[in-house]
Amino acid sequence: MNRRLRTVVWGAVPVVALAALVSLDHVPGTDYSLTVPYVAEGPGPSFDTLGEVDGEEVIALEGVEEEDTGGQLNMTTVAVRSQLTLAQALGRWLFSDDTLVPAEQVFPSDMTREEIDRSNQVAFSSSEAAATTAALTHLDRPLVVEVAGVLDDTSASGVVEEGDRLLAVDGKKVERPGAVRDAVLEHEPGDEVTLTLSRGGEEREETITLGESPEDPERPLLGVLMGAASADGIQVDYNLQDIGGPSAGMIFSLAVIDKLTPGALTGGHFVAGTGTIDEDGSVGEIGGIEHKVRAARDLGAELFLAPAGNCSALAGQDTGDMTVAKVADLDDAIDAMDDFAAGREVTTCD
Incomplete structure (x- = not known):
């Protein structure tokens, strides 16, 4: 082996070692973590709240006869990937549309994983409660x-x-x-x-x-x-599991209203959206809006209902042929679906 070849071979050793190191999540033989303090956020699963999941209605009503619905009314989510190695983080950053955010924003260091899970459970349950309240209040029940x-x-x-x-x-x-x-x-x-x-x-x-x-x-x-x-005896059951946070509130509320009123609230179209809901019907902004809009666009949604407070974050977003409506409360969301179905101008985030 000549001197140049030996130099190339030995010079490659640190590169190979570094490549192996950035791919590991811990130092071999130890508990020392090599993961980065960031998480990757990207489009998560989407569920039609007028449909079924695992053989059950996503939203089931008892004590009343459900009205016929039509089209789709999809809630959207954000997928969070944590415990990333440096190689995985760089891969998500370079080769996907995911965003890297400090892990502290998603998993506060002063809370245990159990406390975070419980907090998410409370937030999701509160969202369901607010959705039911807003829907029944809207219908004067x-x-x-x-x-x-x-x-x-x-x-x-x-x-x-x-x-x-x-x-x-x-x-x-x-x-x-x-x-x-x-x-x-x-x-x-x-x-x-x-x-x-x-x-x-x-x-x-x-x-x-x-x-x-x-x-x-x-x-x-x-x-x-x-x-x-x-x-008056109407029971509303939400059958989604392992979904945390309050951002499905508005869509849940609209689905309940749709199931309790004649005609298809969506006008038979594919509608998606996101946003928190207050008991009075006010819609609040959420995180990861750009990922939710992209997921809805890729699924073929025709209309996306976005909280008014999130519109500025969508500047320059490629929404394709999908219309993104600006909504501040339940009335805005219902008006947007009515206008879209009738071919009228929709108040958009533009």
């Missing part, structure tokens, strides 16, 4: 507060049960989940609140000691996941 679940390791566990109806907090009547939250927020962690509950037609009072919210130790936690229920 009476409501009651119903317990959708109870968090483990809280004072409410073993005392409050799923299906209980929450009638009052500290003697004050409540008819919306938001009213319960407002009453709890008047207290501090460690305070006691008195809940008036109805179970099996019998009323009783229970005293609950408030815990601490995992996001903010100074914020009181009741430990009860609340949903809005129809006072």
Whole structure:
């Protein structure tokens, strides 16, 4: 072997070693992590809220005959890829449209994975509750507060049960989940609140000691996941699993309205969208809007309902033939679908 060849061979060793190193997620033989402190965000799965998933309706109504629907009304999500090696992060950055964001933005360092999962569970449950409330309020139907679940390791566990109806907090009547939250927020962690509950037609009072919210130790936690229920017997069940966060709220609410009103709310078109929902029907902005719009475009959606607060983030986005409507509340979303179906001008993010 001549000197030049030896130089090339030995010079290649550090390059090969570096290539191997950036592909590993830990130092061999140790627990030392070699992953980067970033996560990749990209388009996630999309679900037709008027359709089925795993053989079940995504949104199922009981106690009332569902109206016929048509078209598609898709919620959109963001996929988060974490624990990336340097090679994987560079690959996502160079060869995909994913965005790299600090992991701290998605997984706060002061929270355990279990606390983050619980927070996402609470956010998603709250989104479902707000969606039901907004939909039934839009349709002028009476409501009651119903317990959708109870968090483990809280004072409410073993005392409050799923299906209980929450009638009052500290003697004050409540008819919306938001009213319960407002009453709890008047207290501090460690305070006691008195809940008036109805179970099996019998009323009783229970005293609950408030815990601490995992996001903010100074914020009181009741430990009860609340949903809005129809006072006239309509039950709304959401059957999506392993989806976190509040961004499906608006689409959930529109799907409930569609199932309770004659005619197809979508006008028979493929509509997708995203946005949080408040009990009064206000639509809030969300994260990852560019990925959700791209996913909807690639799936063939004709109309995308985007929160007004997210429109600036879509400047320059390639939406193809898909119309992106600007919506601030449920009325805007319904008007956008009506206008699109009728061939009228739609208020867009442009």
